[in-house]
Amino acid sequence: MPTKQDITQYCRGNRFVAVRGGKTSYVPRRAQALALAGPQGQAYELADVPSRSVRRNPEISPETTPAEDAYKLDIGAITFCGGIVALLIAMRTMYQSAHWQAHGPGFYGDHKLFSDLYKSVEAEYDTLAEKVTAGGGAYVVDLDNLAPAIKSSSMLWARVADPFERGLKAEADLAATINELLNSGFKVPRGLQTFLESILDAHGKNVYFLTQRADSLRENPARRTRYCR
Numbered sequence: 001m002p003t004k005q006d007i008t009q010y011c012r013g014n015r016f017v018a019v020r021g022g023k024t025s026y027v028p029r030r031a032q033a034l035a036l037a038g039p040q041g042q043a044y045e046l047a048d049v050p051s052r053s054v055r056r057n058p059e060i061s062p063e064t065t066p067a068e069d070a071y072k073l074d075i076g077a078i079t080f081c082g083g084i085v086a087l088l089i090a091m092r093t094m095y096q097s098a099h100w101q102a103h104g105p106g107f108y109g110d111h112k113l114f115s116d117l118y119k120s121v122e123a124e125y126d127t128l129a130e131k132v133t134a135g136g137g138a139y140v141v142d143l144d145n146l147a148p149a150i151k152s153s154s155m156l157w158a159r160v161a162d163p164f165e166r167g168l169k170a171e172a173d174l175a176a177t178i179n180e181l182l183n184s185g186f187k188v189p190r191g192l193q194t195f196l197e198s199i200l201d202a203h204g205k206n207v208y209f210l211t212q213r214a215d216s217l218r219e220n221p222a223r224r225t226r227y228c229r
C-alpha cells in the first residue's frame with residue numbers, strides 16, 4: 001500500500017524509489033534510483049500509485065456526514081491542488097512584478113495587461129484553496145507547505161528575463177500540472193474538475209495575449225531589449 005509520503009513524492013514528479021540501508025530516497029529518474037540503491041539496495045517505480053489512489057484521506061474524520069463526504073478529495077488530488085495553488089500564487093507575484101516594471105513604448109498597454117493578469121489569478125487560487133480546504137486538505141494550504149513550492153517555481157521563472165516569455169513559461173507549467181492531475185486517475189469531484197477546466201480555459205486567453213505581445217517585440221528588437229534588464 002503506498003504511503004502518504006509515496007503519493008506526495010509521486011505528485012512532485014519523483015516517480016522512482018531507492019531503498020538502501022533503511023534510507024528511502026525519491027527521485028525523478030530510474031537511473032538515479034538504481035545508482036542510489038546500488039547492488040545491496042532496492043529500486044522500484046511508483047507507477048501503480050494513481051490506479052490505487054482512490055482511497056480515503058486519513059485526515060477525514062469518520063464522523064463526516066454523507067453530504068460532506070461527497071466533496072472530500074483523496075490525498076493525491078489534495079497534493080496536486082496544493083501545488084496548483086502555489087503555482088497560481090507564484091504567478092500572481094510574477095505578473096504583478098511585471099505590472100510594476102512595465103516601461104518604455106507601449107508602457108500603458110503592458111501595465112494594464114499585467115494588471116488584468118495578476119488580478120484574475122488571485123480569484124482563481126482563492127477559490128481553489130477553499131475547495132481543497134472543504135475537501136479535507138487544509139494542511140496543504142498551510143504556509144509551510146506553500147512557501148517552498150512558491151519559491152521553487154518563482155526562482156525557475158525568474159531565470160527568464162523577458163516578462164512575456166516568463167509569463168508563457170509559467171502558463172505552460174500551470175497547464176501541464178492541471179492536465180496531469182486531470183489525467184492522473186486521482187479522484188476529482190465533478191465541481192472541482194469543472195473549475196480546473198475553467199482555469200485552463202481562462203489561461204488559454206492569457207497565453208494568447210502574451211504570445212501576441214512577445215511576437216510583436218520579437219519583430220522589434222530595439223523595444224525588446226528595453227524589457228530585458
Ligand SMILES: [Fe+2]
Binds near residue numbers: 099115
Ligand atoms: Fe497597480
